[in-house]
Amino acid sequence: MATTKSDAKKEKLLAAAGDVFMEKGFRDATVAEICARAGANVSAVNYHFGSKEALYQESWRHSFQQSLQAYPVDGGIGETAPAEERLRGQLTALIQRIADENNKDFFIAQMELAKPSGLLQEVMRTELIPMRQQTLALVRELLGPEASEQQVHYCEISIISMCVHPMVMQRIAKRTRDKGMPAMIDDINGFADHVVKFALAGIDAIRSEGSKA
Amino acid sequence: MATTKSDAKKEKLLAAAGDVFMEKGFRDATVAEICARAGANVSAVNYHFGSKEALYQESWRHSFQQSLQAYPVDGGIGETAPAEERLRGQLTALIQRIADENNKDFFIAQMELAKPSGLLQEVMRTELIPMRQQTLALVRELLGPEASEQQVHYCEISIISMCVHPMVMQRIAKRTRDKGMPAMIDDINGFADHVVKFALAGIDAIRSEGSKA
DNA sequence: TTGACTTTCAAATGAGCATTTGAAATATTA
DNA sequence: TAATATTTCAAATGCTCATTTGAAAGTCAA
Numbered sequence: 001m002a003t004t005k006s007d008a009k010k011e012k013l014l015a016a017a018g019d020v021f022m023e024k025g026f027r028d029a030t031v032a033e034i035c036a037r038a039g040a041n042v043s044a045v046n047y048h049f050g051s052k053e054a055l056y057q058e059s060w061r062h063s064f065q066q067s068l069q070a071y072p073v074d075g076g077i078g079e080t081a082p083a084e085e086r087l088r089g090q091l092t093a094l095i096q097r098i099a100d101e102n103n104k105d106f107f108i109a110q111m112e113l114a115k116p117s118g119l120l121q122e123v124m125r126t127e128l129i130p131m132r133q134q135t136l137a138l139v140r141e142l143l144g145p146e147a148s149e150q151q152v153h154y155c156e157i158s159i160i161s162m163c164v165h166p167m168v169m170q171r172i173a174k175r176t177r178d179k180g181m182p183a184m185i186d187d188i189n190g191f192a193d194h195v196v197k198f199a200l201a202g203i204d205a206i207r208s209e210g211s212k213a
Numbered sequence: 214m215a216t217t218k219s220d221a222k223k224e225k226l227l228a229a230a231g232d233v234f235m236e237k238g239f240r241d242a243t244v245a246e247i248c249a250r251a252g253a254n255v256s257a258v259n260y261h262f263g264s265k266e267a268l269y270q271e272s273w274r275h276s277f278q279q280s281l282q283a284y285p286v287d288g289g290i291g292e293t294a295p296a297e298e299r300l301r302g303q304l305t306a307l308i309q310r311i312a313d314e315n316n317k318d319f320f321i322a323q324m325e326l327a328k329p330s331g332l333l334q335e336v337m338r339t340e341l342i343p344m345r346q347q348t349l350a351l352v353r354e355l356l357g358p359e360a361s362e363q364q365v366h367y368c369e370i371s372i373i374s375m376c377v378h379p380m381v382m383q384r385i386a387k388r389t390r391d392k393g394m395p396a397m398i399d400d401i402n403g404f405a406d407h408v409v410k411f412a413l414a415g416i417d418a419i420r421s422e423g424s425k426a
Numbered sequence: 427t428t429g430a431c432t433t434t435c436a437a438a439t440g441a442g443c444a445t446t447t448g449a450a451a452t453a454t455t456a
Numbered sequence: 457t458a459a460t461a462t463t464t465c466a467a468a469t470g471c472t473c474a475t476t477t478g479a480a481a482g483t484c485a486a
Binding site: 027111121150151153154155158160162164166185197206 | 237240323324334371377382403404410419
């Protein structure tokens with residue numbers, strides 16, 4: 001069975017590719033560098049994956065699976081817990097997931113959003129949208145049956161933004177070793193608490209303004 | 214005076230460059246395309262600006278000046294207005310600024326953050342940081358003198374994120390003609406109102422928890 | 427108009443890179 | 457072990473650009 005050794009090499013290529021794509025983006029990553037880091041010959045990529053593009057897609061999927069496994073969407077909070085706790089679970093998991101420097105998928109996705117190569121569009125849609133549905137449902141529950149769809153929608157956007165944007169910026173700042181930004185968010189759990197508190201207060205305010213003020 | 218005609222051409226190049234850099238990013242934008250759109254010869258870029266890199270920096274600065282002129286940071290709310298109103302002014306201006314499809318600077322900045330070329334780092338720092346100081350000061354005022362620096366900091370991050378992230382995503386969705394996303398935020402002012410309400414509620418909640426609960 | 431500029435142009439030049447190739451090395455199977 | 461299939465390799469190959477070049481047009485001042 002040749003697969004065992006061959007698979008090990010593919011694994012190494014996937015890992016190296018994830019790193020390089022995260023650092024440089026699809027266009028600026030070179031096959032040569034990926035192969036060098038994986039200790040392989042330049043032609044390994046084409047041999048094992050067919051093309052740089054195919055490797056890109058594979059490597060993102062690979063990273064995504066890993067990161068979801070490490071941080072389940074619900075944050076380990078069961079469905080029977082009160083809604084506030086479930087929100088805390090989801091947001092904390094999301095924040096931790098982005099903060100974890102081993103996770104490449106979120107970062108690659110960010111670049112992909114900023115300048116789509118088109119290569120991940122399909123993969124991302126099928127993977128990411130179901131995740132947001134869960135938060136949407138939870139927000140709807142917290143807002144109560146009176147709330148309009150638009151209110152639910154706006155709240156969900158606000159809440160996700162409070163998690164995603166700061167954490168992505170944080171990682172960027174770290175990467176660029178920006179001395180102007182002195183470790184903005186040092187305590188991940190503290191920040192997650194802040195976001196949950198802020199979010200719940202916001203939801204309450206919108207809720208009490210009635211269905212479209 | 215040759216400058217008059219020469220300046221007109223430079224202006225055209227700057228505009229075309231802004232468009233192309235916004236659509237493709239620095240790396241994928243080609244000098245050939247920029248010149249074609251500006252109705253100029255390929256060597257025009259090097260003749261007028263020295264290099265593609267220099268054009269990139271110039272064109273960002275140019276876009277930034279334009280967009281700040283169109284949307285002053287304070288949103289036209291004077292310093293004597295109550296803090297809540299000044300916050301509304303700042304956030305509304307920021308949201309409108311990003312939403313305006315004539316503004317390229319924010320979008321280019323987004324790509325630059327996701328994958329820094331290093332070319333804008335200095336320009337952006339000097340331009341963007343002073344802007345955030347204003348929001349920071351306002352949030353500090355709203356939180357009251359009891360609030361810790363960390364609370365001020367976290368709140369400012371949350372609020373800016375609620376403005377920036379959704380609007381950037383919105384423009385991305387529009388650009389990619391994403392049929393999955395049906396015009397998420399149709400009413401800019403309505404969304405701005407939502408954000409202000411949400412933000413003020415969050416600030417209140419943090420304020421009433423005391424200086425670090 | 428003439429002579430000194432500035433600006434435009436089409437055609438090189440040359441660098442960077444993904445991908446191909448065909449031979450060599452290595453593993454698998456019988 | 458010999459025949460066959462898989463995997464690696466160094467060296468092409470060929471493409472896409474940014475930038476250069478030197479000549480041709482334009483422009484201006486006298």
